[in-house]
Amino acid sequence: MKQYLGNNCTVEILPFEKSKQRLITDKLECRGLEDTEDAFFIGDLGDIIHKHKAWVSLLPRIQPFYAVKCNDSPAVLKTLAELGTSFDCASKAEIEKVLKLGVAPSRIIFANPCKQASFIRYARKTHVSMMTFDNEAELHKIKNLYPDAKLVLRVLPPSEFKVQCELGIKFGCHPKDCYHLLKVAKGLGLNVFGVSFHVGSGCEDARAFEAAISVSRKVFDQGLELGFKMTLLDIGGGFPGQQSAPISFREIAAVVKQALAEHFPEESRVRVIAEPGRYFVASAFTLAVNIIAKRVVAREAETSSPGQVASLGEPTKDQEPAYMYYVNDGVYGSFNCLLYDHAHVTASVLQDCEDEQPFTSSIWGPTCDGLDCILQKVLLPELNIGQWLYFEDMGAYTMCAASSFNGMPKPRCHYYAQTETWHTVFPAKPKKLERCICAIPQMKAGHECGDLDMSKLTYIPDDTCTKVDL
């Protein structure tokens, strides 16, 4: 069964669990002739629902504001909006996207400390009043454009903890400068009501949160001392989301809870929010890529200098072979995460090949750039052109920053969810409504689903047909 989510996006509802391999194989079996080789994602919206449940159970006091930048697919946003999540937006376009889902402006924080003026004007027009700042010039800009905005001071947290991506080199007011900045805000008559931080994306040491919460308390007190009504703490993002994360969400949640109990106990009535991005989406997406070309080279060459392998030619009879595989997505596409997000990816072979001999191999993207290498050295059985590889944990900071450099198409995404999980968020529709939705493609054959305005559906009481006035 399929359910239409809006925005040209359909979810396949599965009556029982299927493995990723099975799902990819099923998709391949029902593809049209033209797109048989194109790379594609499978996106498990049920995984996002499970993540939300885990969040509510482990951090019930903290309201998540999903960081849209991490993966802005309409299906992801719609699912999270339906779950009651709020949103962290970084630009006008992100705010627009979220508002279009029917989310109230009070469920959005404009969490970009350095904002384009027109974006601030747009926030004012749409009543998105919560926004972050970390410097004096931004305060003057806000004074001119949105003087009654509700401001959150982003503080620079201690940086000695291991993270996948540092953010402190770009944002965050050093704690020693916070008092001065708060005084400037006071002088301008602005409304500062909270403190935020971001420990860095992909936090690998829970103590980073403890240290940052402790620093936030001090800055919070400075705000109170200056007469601001401080009521909000925003603990940012950084929570792990991939199955292979070096630290679990549970471990981080335990440390966060403890630190909040010490510095911002429930009795303080401070509202605590967070801006998780990768936590919600990383493990939900798997990317399937097709081997479009293959070269065999001498293994010595492969192991000595991966960048020069190609020029060293085929192996002689006495040399062991190594294989270079070219696949149809790369670092200019979804694997931009290797460069921008400092990600590590793992390739799996779709076909069962456990007993086959492994060879040193490298995996390359489809563009003409030598930089476009996904994995320099992995052990794989010998594979052929046309075979499929898949990469799990590909939902965060992948498709949202992909380009179509060299004219390479971006992978489509097929969404699915297991019935029971799905219906906890999107209850099964009454029969009549299901019939109406099923009727749409027949009525508008040849048209994109996006052409249809769902609000124009009218239901006829005798239960026989649906009328669409387009």
Ligand code: PLP
């Ligand atoms: N909030 C802000 C302001 C960010 O810049 C980011 C990521 O860059 C996030 C939240 C999301 O971080 P993560 O995906 O690590 O949870």
